[in-house]
Amino acid sequence: MTLKEVDENKVVVDEVCKEVFRVLNALKHPDVSEQVNDSKEFVFERVNDKIKTDSILTSQMNERRVNIRFLVAAGIALLLLMSVSAAYHLGYKSGQELRANLYAETVTPLGVTTKITLPDGTVVTLNGGSKLTYPTLFAGKERCVSLSGEGFFEVAKDAEHPFLVNADNLSVKVLGTKFGFKSYKEDNQTIVTLKEGLVKAMPSNKEAVNGIVLRPNQQLVLDNRTGEFQCRNVNTAEYLSWKEGVLYFRDTTLDEIVKILERKFNVKILIASESLKNDRYFAHFGYNENLEQILTLLSHKRFWKYEKKNGTIEIRKKY
Known part of the structure; x- marks a missing residue:
């Protein structure tokens, strides 16, 4: 050729x-x-x-x-x-x-809340200091995401593809529902609060082999240290009101309150007196009340005071 x-x-x-x-x-x-x-x-x-x-x-x-x-x-x-x-x-x-196989990650800074829509139409509201990891495309039999922190989930209905939220000590499986999931690494408890639909909670210690089914207005509280859990009936509005900037404290320890205030106002709060951490409070604060007003009301008729030092708020006993 x-x-x-x-x-x-x-x-x-x-x-x-x-x-x-x-x-x-x-x-x-x-x-x-x-x-x-x-x-x-x-x-x-x-x-x-x-x-x-x-x-x-x-x-x-x-x-x-x-x-x-x-x-x-x-x-x-x-x-x-x-x-x-x-x-x-x-x-x-x-x-x-x-x-x-590609994953996206949404991180919410302290002091703010973030609302995102996932690829399947599920809407998630994240509280301050939270992180949600999810695939850019839901392609498997289950729609799996990972949560560190606190989120409120409005899950898009899909009977053939259950929605699964994984945290360190607990997983929640649903079809279509609205629920709150609180799982901060530094907290002693992991909490699931169901507003609508049905969810199945599955502790990682596998004590509940078939999972724990929750119904509306029920809450699962898991002790991260012992693995023990309990189900209880609650007013879900009180536990999910953080989305609107409203705070409810029901028999809540000062130690727990401080963590919530740190996330809401992006501030460091130190309880200098160890014995104060387990003091319990019943209180309700609206979205327009600032940190100073909240601390002033909490300390009223209590044996502690607070002061700002080098960018940190210190809570200590009165002498």
Whole structure:
């Protein structure tokens, strides 16, 4: 085969590839260009190898050049369509798998709340100092996310794909519901509060083999130190009011209150007197009350005072 004939064959390949590319480009697939170029080089090499090794075809080249070029073009078109079609479908499938394996992370700073919408339409409100990790595409049998901190979940209904929230010591599985999940690493308790629907809570210690089913206005409290848990009926509005900036304290220790105030106001509070940490309080504060007002009301008729030192608020006994 002469160099001229090789060049002519390459021209045929290029012309056919351009036409095939024009059609495939209409699919708007991002990998079409690369796939066509790769297939073009592969097919061109295969065609030339076949022509070089076929003595009958070589001896009749001059007489049947038009027919051969037509057959070459047809073969190229067919191979390109087959290879790019396969690459397209495989690329689309692998693209979905890649997105399902990619994770996004939303971190809410102290002092603010954040509302996000997940790929399935689920809406999550995160409290200050919280982190939610979730896939950019829910592609498996379950819609799994991970929570560190506190969030309120309004789960999009999907009977075939349960929604699963994983935390350090507890997982919650639902189909479509509204519930609060509190799981800060520094807290002694993990708490699930159900507003609507049904949820199944599964402690990581597996004491409850089949999980614990909660119904509206029920709450599960898990002791992170001992693994013990209890279910109780509650007024969910009080436990989920943090979304509106409202605070309810019901038989809450000062130590727990301080953690909540730190997250809400982005401030460091130190209880300098250890014996004060277990003092308990019943109180309710609206969204418009600031930190100083809250501390003043909490310390009223109590044996402690607070003061600011080097950017930290210290709570200590009165002497």
